[in-house]
Amino acid sequence: MFYRESGVFKTSYAADTALMPLPNTRIGAALAGVIFLAVLPMVFGEYGMSICNLILIAIVGAIGLNILVGYTDQVSLGHGAFMSVGAYAAANLVVRMDMPFWVAIPAGGVMAAFIGTLVGIPSLRIKGLYLAITTLAAQLIIEWTINHVPAISGGAQSTILMPPPEVFGVVLKFQWQIYFFLMVFVIIAMVGAANLIRSRIGRAFIAIRDQDIAAEIIGINIARYKLYAFAISSFYAGVAGVLYTYYLGIANYEQFQLTVSIDFLAMIIIGGLGSPLGPVFGAIFVTLLPILVRRFLETFGGYFMDYSTLAATIPSLRLAIFGSLIIFFLVVEPEGLNRLWRKVRNYFRTWPFSY
Amino acid sequence: MRYLTRRTLTLAGCIAASLGAGSAMAQQKEILLGAQCDRVGPTQIVATAYCPAMHDYAALINSKGGIGGFRIRIDEIDNNYQVPPAIEAYERHKQMGAVSYLIWGTPQALALKPRLEQDRIPGTSPGFGSAAAADGKKYPYVFPIAATYWSQGAAAIDFAKRRLGGNLKGKKIAYLYFDNPAGLEPLPVIKDIQELEGFELRTFAVPSPGVEMGAQILDISQRYRPDFVIAHLFGRAPSVAIKDLKRAGFPLSKVLGLVWASGEPDIIAAGGFALAEGYNTMQFAGVGTDYPVLNEIRAMYQKEGKPVPPAMETSVYYNRAILNTALHVEAVRIAVQAKGGKAPTGEDVKAAFERIKDFTLGGLLPPLEVTAADHEGGGWVQVFTIKGGKFVADGPWFRAYRDVVQKHLAAAH
Numbered sequence: 001m002f003y004r005e006s007g008v009f010k011t012s013y014a015a016d017t018a019l020m021p022l023p024n025t026r027i028g029a030a031l032a033g034v035i036f037l038a039v040l041p042m043v044f045g046e047y048g049m050s051i052c053n054l055i056l057i058a059i060v061g062a063i064g065l066n067i068l069v070g071y072t073d074q075v076s077l078g079h080g081a082f083m084s085v086g087a088y089a090a091a092n093l094v095v096r097m098d099m100p101f102w103v104a105i106p107a108g109g110v111m112a113a114f115i116g117t118l119v120g121i122p123s124l125r126i127k128g129l130y131l132a133i134t135t136l137a138a139q140l141i142i143e144w145t146i147n148h149v150p151a152i153s154g155g156a157q158s159t160i161l162m163p164p165p166e167v168f169g170v171v172l173k174f175q176w177q178i179y180f181f182l183m184v185f186v187i188i189a190m191v192g193a194a195n196l197i198r199s200r201i202g203r204a205f206i207a208i209r210d211q212d213i214a215a216e217i218i219g220i221n222i223a224r225y226k227l228y229a230f231a232i233s234s235f236y237a238g239v240a241g242v243l244y245t246y247y248l249g250i251a252n253y254e255q256f257q258l259t260v261s262i263d264f265l266a267m268i269i270i271g272g273l274g275s276p277l278g279p280v281f282g283a284i285f286v287t288l289l290p291i292l293v294r295r296f297l298e299t300f301g302g303y304f305m306d307y308s309t310l311a312a313t314i315p316s317l318r319l320a321i322f323g324s325l326i327i328f329f330l331v332v333e334p335e336g337l338n339r340l341w342r343k344v345r346n347y348f349r350t351w352p353f354s355y
Numbered sequence: 356m357r358y359l360t361r362r363t364l365t366l367a368g369c370i371a372a373s374l375g376a377g378s379a380m381a382q383q384k385e386i387l388l389g390a391q392c393d394r395v396g397p398t399q400i401v402a403t404a405y406c407p408a409m410h411d412y413a414a415l416i417n418s419k420g421g422i423g424g425f426r427i428r429i430d431e432i433d434n435n436y437q438v439p440p441a442i443e444a445y446e447r448h449k450q451m452g453a454v455s456y457l458i459w460g461t462p463q464a465l466a467l468k469p470r471l472e473q474d475r476i477p478g479t480s481p482g483f484g485s486a487a488a489a490d491g492k493k494y495p496y497v498f499p500i501a502a503t504y505w506s507q508g509a510a511a512i513d514f515a516k517r518r519l520g521g522n523l524k525g526k527k528i529a530y531l532y533f534d535n536p537a538g539l540e541p542l543p544v545i546k547d548i549q550e551l552e553g554f555e556l557r558t559f560a561v562p563s564p565g566v567e568m569g570a571q572i573l574d575i576s577q578r579y580r581p582d583f584v585i586a587h588l589f590g591r592a593p594s595v596a597i598k599d600l601k602r603a604g605f606p607l608s609k610v611l612g613l614v615w616a617s618g619e620p621d622i623i624a625a626g627g628f629a630l631a632e633g634y635n636t637m638q639f640a641g642v643g644t645d646y647p648v649l650n651e652i653r654a655m656y657q658k659e660g661k662p663v664p665p666a667m668e669t670s671v672y673y674n675r676a677i678l679n680t681a682l683h684v685e686a687v688r689i690a691v692q693a694k695g696g697k698a699p700t701g702e703d704v705k706a707a708f709e710r711i712k713d714f715t716l717g718g719l720l721p722p723l724e725v726t727a728a729d730h731e732g733g734g735w736v737q738v739f740t741i742k743g744g745k746f747v748a749d750g751p752w753f754r755a756y757r758d759v760v761q762k763h764l765a766a767a768h
Binding site: 045047050051054157158159161164173175247248249250254255259260290294307308312314315 | 392393394395406407410411414431432433435437438439440442443446447449450461462465466468469470473485486487534535536537539540
């Protein structure tokens, strides 16, 4: 805000392709780094950290879905199922073969990418709502398969207990330890996605999204890039699934049902489709809002009714408020929270001398 | 834009204020039980009576002076039948100092298992969760405290055997189940008993969400024509099954619903008690409204001059919540006693759970005995049949094929 940008004075390719060309952005990123890596873990206790951890995992999954839906415009309702593929692949590796986390996490991602690519094949012929239905079918088929194949699910309860990850001989038990563990993957996921979108592949995705026929005419192999999008997106989903499994200590497909896929779609739509920070905002919003609304109601509802009435009212009221807030934010900003954030940022960019 | 920012800021301020105020809750001389309850999700059919009952029982105990001078407080958070909110709710209760936990939902019970162990807080999952948790050595901090799906499946076969004249050889049994892990869980036990008893078994899966099962019902009633049907269904599915079986002309007296296909809401949604005449329901808590503890709760409301809550008009899920809460309170009582009147920790309550026996609240609870090895308390159930518009007990508490269940418990991991 106390800094004025003017003109383009770049003298090297490195400066031109920098991920954060403006000093403001760099300062902001450094500040965010300090807040998220130092301040938050010091301020929050175990409970606060546990919420952060849920958000971090959701961010990884949402970034993955954003690549597919936001940048390539291939609607997917199978994101939860891809997460379960990663979760079970990793859980089986860890429990049966005693693999460390640095094998299990990429392996879960690769397995999900493989299944995701198969599911993506129909996208070569169909698009839009029709594609959504085929991915919905994939979601149900994957659920059914896991439920009915004991070799994958590990028995009738479809549940595999997962030991906590071990990093350099330290077993991660406390929430703050897991927080830093997850943060590594979130940073890799965010930087990876931001760079992917600036690359040849990412530009091809965007070209397909904007006008697939035009993209084909200018020489983009649509079939290949659509499958890339599915593979990369499911890879992220798979990794998120493995992280969930490590965090919860259990792989269970009932955690990855259709509602989860819809939750992730909600995250990226609320956050802002096709924007780098959108999934982050969306994941925070969708995870945190129900918790905050409950806190709010618990505090102020106590003035109006006794505890047992309050306890009966909160669940319904919380859903109603959660739903209305989503509608509210989408009405005031159809392009999502990311756009809201950019408006605020641009306002302060020239503040206090906006004219 | 400016207008919007101001509004957003106000909202954020309110939320921040509520966060700050939320932490000033811990009071002295109070024992906190964390509870998850799901009044809006897919299990709301259970929750409508279940959740208020927990608070009613705590209020009853507190109106009598609490436990050793401690007030019992139950804090309830809904989880929408999803795992991440359940984890969040649990972490919050842990931070608030809960010494004992009422779990809600099978996937949630599974996900909470490692946490309960790590934090040394006992959690109960009556009638759901993993059947393997009955083994207290492998699941030290999880207490099913009521018949698990394995015990229920075994008891169901035993009931069918008695209904069919004491011999199942050559008889046909249909197992109609919700196609999820909980629905599949009793099958290995039932198949083992099948080898012992020599009956014929066919399974009929109902896919989620379980509101469409016309094909399965026709298959059962017209083609397979079994001698007995065991229905292991959840949510809206039981009412659809009862209605469709009735419509297909299958005698409901040859149908037994396992514990989550056995509530008043299921019967009412199916078309009422008159339609469901003869239907058998399996229960892990007594059914009926004239148990002494229920009369005490009604008396408590009358003394306060309040109307008796509508949840008390039903008795299946209400009584189950009384069972669950009462066992927690009983464990807390034993723990406080063992500590000489001091506030117990989760570890103390866990040890106290393992000493519960001869605690039946006048027949509402089975004659259970929880030990360090057996967290199920024996696996007792009772069958209530719908006769003349109400639930009528079909004999005393019973359990069956314990050796088969034990074999599976030993093999579980």
